[in-house]
Amino acid sequence: MNREQTVYVVDDDEGVRDGLGMLLETVGLSYEAFGSATEFLESYDPNSRGCLVLDIRMPKISGLELQGLLSARGSDLPIIFITGHGDIPMAVEAMRRGAMDFIRKPFREQELLDRINEALDVELVRRKRAQERDALVSKIEALTEREKMVFEAVARGDMNKVIAIDLGISERTVEVHRANVMRKIGVRTLAELIRIKIAADALHD
């Protein structure tokens, strides 16, 4: 498993917390356990990576409320809820708000571990995508205003001659800008450049 990922367990029941901790430790996952939502929020770092295992029913701040608070702070950690008898309406609500899954107590441990691993994978993929997206955004951000205009126009399929007239510059200058854009973004063909443009546009939708 990915060493950078941590399973964050939040459950008010010490026994369940202990048991989960020992199980995670045994399967080689790194974990941190918290007795309350407040305790977790106190040590919450936006850069935390991994997933959350939340008891849906807790005093003061419930698992459901914690989900809301984390979402407000921009956290995208996948959440698996632990639910008990009669918590189905709450579980449904949790799923509606984007929880990854819920699992009923008492649970089959392998099922829980599978869910946790899935969550960790999802988080990993999400993070990779985010990293790619971030890289792309920063590459585009690195272009000068004139280069961005040329990028837009090239991606639209405009001929160099047309771009030169539109921007009121020489065709030769357009060619220089175009070469700079290709280099800065890191593509060699026009087709690649167009694909990046589509991906960048998708980010803004």
Added chain:
Amino acid sequence: MKRAKSSEQAAQQPSTSERFIRTLLDNLPGMAYRCANDRPWTMQFVSDGCEVLTGHEAEYVAGGEFLWTSLIHADDLTAARAAVNKAIAIGGKFDIQYRIVDKSGQEKWVREQGCGVSDEHGNIVAIEGYIDDVTPIKEAARALAQSEKFYQEEIRQRHEKLNVTIDNAPIGIVTYRCGGTFERVNHAFCEMTGYSAVELQEMVLEDLTDPIHLNETTEFLGRVQRGEIDTYSQNSRYICKDGTKIDVRVINAATHDATGRPNVIISQVTDISSQIKAQSEIRRQHELLAHADRLHTLGEMATGIAHEINQPLTAISLFAHTGKRRYEAGEFDRLPEIFEKLGQHSKRAGAIVERIQHMGRRTESARVLAQLNEVIKDVVILAEVDARSSEIEIQLNLAEYLPEIRVNIVQIHQVALNLLRNGMDAMRALGCRNGNIIEVCTRQLADGYLEVAVSDSGCGISNQLAEHLFDSFLTTKSSGLGMGLPISRAIISAHGGQLLFRNNPTCGATFTFTLPVVLSENPR
């Protein structure tokens, strides 16, 4: 005879002697006389007492013309004459009583004593004697006889009334000697015991008394015999002729002989079997109702309870799975810790199940010695199931060194749980806006009671609600039965305590109940 002699002598002897006798006779209260032994008893001599007795002057009466028999009441004359004649015929004395009618017409009773006077030939020629007015004596005697008759009648009537009362009394009335032998039993007592009066007279109290009450009965009898007590009452049990046992209430009072020693005990015996049966039936119904209420409460708490049991079960499952993995991986180092945890959480689940079983049990009415604080702590664990789901905190404030109480623990749990749940409901209804703490306090009151107080921060009790708070089937909750408070109050009063409530100065209400402290010298 003596007097006749002196009369005879008086006629012959000197005048001083005659005067002396004359004075003597004239000063007698009655009338001394001498009369002829003729039919009208013609008086020859009468003393001065004649006038007081008859109203006629002595000279007139003894004048020879006066008929003594004319004075005598017509109804008495024949008998008087017969008695006199009979006595003098044999030379004896007579002593008769008869009525005369005096000059004024008044009837008088007189007593006449006398004897005949014979001449030298032995013929009775005269009668001498003394006649006295015995009217007052006669009247007194008659009055006495009358009053005696009156009182005898009175006594007879009283006896009859008493007998009728005793015989027809709806309760058993029985008298027995201090030794226990029956003297007299009434109809109701015979009916109650199935024995006839004759059979009972052959028996003693011990024969009738159930052995378990024998010691007490004997002890009471002994104390009566020693003069320590005159009255006592007891609950006892008799064994009837057909072998059935009846519970009786006996009120006893001793009567005393002339020397003041107790001799007879009068018992009033009431058959209270049906009363006791009715009471135990009521108690049984109360217990059934209380049990139903407990089951209802458990039903309402089912979700919370399930959650509460699920926690240790989940932990157990986790530790078991982990243990298996570690064992399979050959990592034995932490297995003891895991086993330890498994045991710990099993016990935790077991404790919850036990409390639920305890609440759900149909209890016998046995009361046991208990520590109030322990009872409260026990039930708070169950109440916390409810508290946790609504984030209410139960705060305990228990006084130290409380004396013991004798209670039906399940029922006290029921009352405390009911008050806690009511309080929490009231707080939840307001969304706990006055705080989320419900407080349970115990303390000792000055008058031999312990008090438990449950204070919430809910909406309090409105005056309108207060009036009907303990009515059955009154509920402010959608799921309630409305039996919790009436049952709780019944439980507490059956324990000799009181269940009360008051509104708190700031917000919410406080419900209190008291329980009597067990006195060490009287463990009952």
